[in-house]
Every structure is written in structure tokens, then in C-alpha cells.
Amino acid sequence: MDSHSPTLLKVENLSKKFLIKKSLFKKEYFKAVDSVSFSLNYNQVLGIVGESGSGKSTIGRLILKLIEKDEGKIIFEGKDVYKLSGREEKVFRKETSVIFQDPRTSLNPRYKIYQIVEEPLVVHGINKKDREKKVVKAIEDAGLDSSFLDRYPSDLSGGQRQRVAIARAIVLQPKLIIADEPTSALDVSIQLQIIKLIKKLKEEKGISFLFISHDLNVVGMLSDQILVLYRGKIMEKGDVKSILKKPLHPYTKILLESLPPNHPKEKKDLRSIPEIYREEIEGGCVFYSRCPLAKQKCKKEPEYKKIDNREVYCHFV
Template sequence: MIETEPLVAAAGLVKHFPVRRGLFGRVSGLVRAVDGVDVRIAAGETLGVVGESGCGKSTLGRMVLRLIEPTAGSIVFDGQDIGTLGAGALRAQRRAMQIIFQDPYSSLNPRMTVGQTLAEPLRLHGLHRGREGERVTELLHTVGLAPEHALRYPHEFSGGQRQRIGIARALAVEPKLIVCDEAVSALDVSVQAQVVNLLQDLQRRFGLAYIFIAHDLAVVKHIATRVAVMYLGRIVETADKEALFANPRHPYTQALLAAIPRPEPSARRERPVLGGDVPSPLNPPPGCHFHTRCPHAQPVCSQTAPLLEGTGDGHFAACHFWREIQSHAATEQPIAFAPARRRLERLQSAFVASDPVPTP
């Protein structure tokens, strides 16, 4: 098979936010939000990025778009090093890179109608001149909304409809990559399924690539092609979706997967123990950042940071002892409590039952 150049190739991405204190704003520390991350995404692929809150997922996604300037590292998008682009050239390049935000209400201007919101990026990039109205109608139909919705304001829509408007706005400039930053986490379960199915349908139609950032592993399993697991600013494991869910190698990934509620009442599993709290990104532990909570930690873990290594099958893990502890991936967890179990059952059935582009 001939390998093609990836759509996105980011190497050594670092983002440190200075913490300033005192009257003169002196720098007293650095928040290490992203601490040396490599990302490669092919055209038409979905990279799911998962991890606990504060692990750097959103910062990584926004750095790829250069909405946040990296402290170090390079970002090549569609063969162009966007880190070297000036403001004008970057603005033109951003036509191919869009983002869908978590909160579908705060991301829309409440003083603009939906039609004005969708026409704005067309004017900014000089697209569809003289036929903006036709393009707005086309976009609304594409995301399952009616043409008359163009005359309404954001507060007149439900959360799911507002997120569809955000998706339509991202599609307006015909991008190649969309960063979905917790794009469904604020929605009800059944609406999540509808929006995820819509995103998949749009990907098939337009060849889009996604960076899908989420907490919900059930959603990531449904939409992602590959998954990257982040912990305290670093990627600790990455693999194809099937391989990662079936055979996780890093103990942190094993713990995340073991915490997923399971609908089968008879499925009893022993959850891997995670001791202690999440360390502060202001002062992350030396060596492997996860060693303070890892049930398999050895002295070398606190001294040397493990490399993200693979075995030639596209599965990579940053753990000194993943081979020795791999058998722990199959351990069982206790029955999930009833509300979580019911939520997972609704989510799984909704993915199957929902239409990719439901009628409004």
C-alpha cells in the first residue's frame, strides 16, 4: 500500500501558559497544558482525543488550528507549515480548518439571525458572491434544518438545533478539517446520537477529517477511526479504535475503559485501582506523569519518561512495562450503578435508531 502525505502532521507540540502573580505580574510558574505531542491525521479520518478534564485535549485541538500559538513544535497542514504563515496567509488557510465548540449557544451571536451567521464566513472569504442566500438554504438543508430557520435567532432553537447551526457554519467555507471540541457533551443522549450520525454522514459526503475531542468513550468508540489518550499534556496511547478498545496497553487507558458503564447485569469487572488525585499541570510528576496513580509503577517510572513506542501494528503506548501488564486489560469491573447503565443503554439504542439527517 502506498502511503500518502497526512492532512495534518504536527510534531513536538508544546504549550506552556505562564502563571503571573504580584503587583508586577512576575511569572511564578508554568502550566504545562501540552508537553510534547505528535499528531498525524489523514484526509477523511477521525482522530478521537480522550482523557480527563485538564489533560490538554482542547488546547491541542486549538493549537492545530493556530487559534492558540504553540510554545514549541511545528504544524504542517495540507503540505503547508502554518507556523510560518503571517496573519493574511493564515486567514486564507483557515478556510480549510474549522471548529465546532462545546456550547452551541455561546458560540452563536445572539444579535444575528441564523442566515446572517451562516452568510458571515462567506463574505469574509469572498465565497458564493451574489448567491449567499442560496448557499445558506443549502447549508440548512444539509444539516437537517428548514430554509425558514434562516430568519430566526439562536434563542429560538433547542440545543441540538443550535449545534446543527454551528456545524452548518463550519461547513460554509468547505473545510478539509473540523475540530469538534466536546461538540456533543452539552446535548441529551438521543440528540448526541443524531448529531454524531450527522457528522459521520457529512464526513462520507465531503471527505472531512475530524479531531473529535470528548470525555464520553462510548461516543468516541462510535465515531473515531483512531483514538489518542492524553494524560497531563502527553499522549500515553494511540491506536486504531478496534485495537485500543479490545486490547488497551497503557494502565491509564485500561482504567478509562474499565470505568465505562456496561448494560449487562451479569458483567462484573474488577476496576484497576487509581490511587490519589490528578497532579497539577503546574508541577507534574517527574518521569512518567501517571506513575503517582499507576498500580504497576516501578522506581524507573518516577525517573525516566517512557517513549511512545509501538510494535509495527500502529498501536503505540508510553509505558515501560506495558508488555508485562497487558493481561490486566481484560480484567472485569463491578456492575455499573443503575442510572449510568440506563444512560448507556439509551445511547447505544439511539445510535442505531437515529436518522443521520433527521427532520427538524
């Protein structure tokens, strides 16, 4: 490990396609993740935003090796995660964890909260006495008192259950947590509490997060860097302040315009963005069929342009 490097995770040209149709003569694939590259520093939150089906969860699952990549590299603490020795693999598993969207389905209903939070410690062979201390510490760090440990998930509210999922995710003191839509199933006020908690864990424990959400508003509240994804491709990436202040890619502009002006009730739905009916093209810009700016030259794939500290996939920037 290079202790001087600020980079915790580096993803290079990561690609994944899924088989969607198979006949005798032909196999059809869907590109879920297409040549995605980014880095995440220690003690930072990188937000991945994009509409449903854009490949966000697939990126998270690839990084955690829950599914196999097709192409590209994933480097964690200077090591290629596909070339780890058995011992290194164990360390990787210990130093990475995940929080999912729906705590109703991600927590085992037959386990008490104590067992749920304790399980990763058992898997990693931590002795019983240390386990007890760590479980209590984790549940408190997640903002619940230890009386919750004797209860079952069904006794808890949605926000409390998500705190339990967070306690379980931090109990082994990981360096990276992949949070896949962790607030999407929660009410707005509870969402804010969970966002605050994630910020606190970043600041106080130095944990880095890959924070996945379809909601640019939420991503904007806690990310240092963001990455805007459309059909498996990065449209724009850079630091959160400059992207929110001055989006450069037409898709990022549309995402920002669909945010509620000042009241959640007025929230516009991404699905209500007017579709532009233009034919799909092979080999051109992936946003061509929906882009309000598209011209002839967009039938050729744009290259990533570096502008200040940003990268943008568009002919018009």
C-alpha cells in the same frame, strides 16, 4: 501541496505551557501540552480523549492558531502553518473551522440563523448570490430545513443549535473541522444524532475531523484513530478498534472500565476512579502518581513503544 500524501494534518512535538505564578524571583509554568505528535489523514476522524484539564482544547486552539505554540510544528496540507504567506493564511482559514461545546454561547443571539451561517462567507468575500445558495445548502446538509434561517438561536433546541453551528462550520467547505466536545452539552439521544451527522459529513463530503471529548464511549463511536491524553501527554494512540478491544496503557484501561456497561444510568464518573496517593515525581512517568502498576522504574520517563500500529507510553508494555 503534495496531492499524493494521505496526510492532511501533521503535528510534531507540539508543546505549550502557561504561566501560573509569577513572583519577583520565580515564574511557575504549567505544561498543558507536552511534546504531542500525531497525523490526521484526509477523510478520517481522529478522536482526542482525556479527562478535563488534560490539554485537549489547548491542542485544538494551537492547531487553529488561536494561541501561540511554544515548540513543535503543525503541518497542514504539507505547509507549516506558522510560515504561511498572507494568501496561504487566508486559504488555511477557509479550509479549517471549529465547532464548540455549547451552542448557546457560540451563536450570536442577536443574529438570525441566516446571518450566523452566512458570516464566514462574508468574511471570505463571497458574493451575495452565491452566499444565499451556500447558506441554504449548508443548513440542509446539517439536517435542518431552510425555514430555520429566519429564526433566532433562542427559538431552537440544543440539538438544533448545534446543527446550526455545524452548518456554519461547513459553509466554506473546509477540509478540517475541530470539534471540541460538540456533544457534551446535549442529551444522550441528541448526542447520537450529532455523531451520525458528523459521520455523514466525513463520508459524503470527505471532511476530516479532530473530535475532542472526555467521553471514550462517544469518541469510540465515530473515530478512526484515537489519542489518549493525560496531563498534556499522549498515553496511547492508534486505531480505534484495537485500542477499544485491547487497551495497553493502564490509563486507557481505567478510562474503558469507567464506561457504562449497558445503560447510561450506570455510568461511572471519571472523578470516582480511586486516587492512588503516591508522591508526584519530577522527570518520571506523568501517570506515576495515579497508576495502579507503578514501580521504581517508573520514576524514569518511559519512551514511546511501537506495538503493531500503536504507540504506548508505558514501561510495562
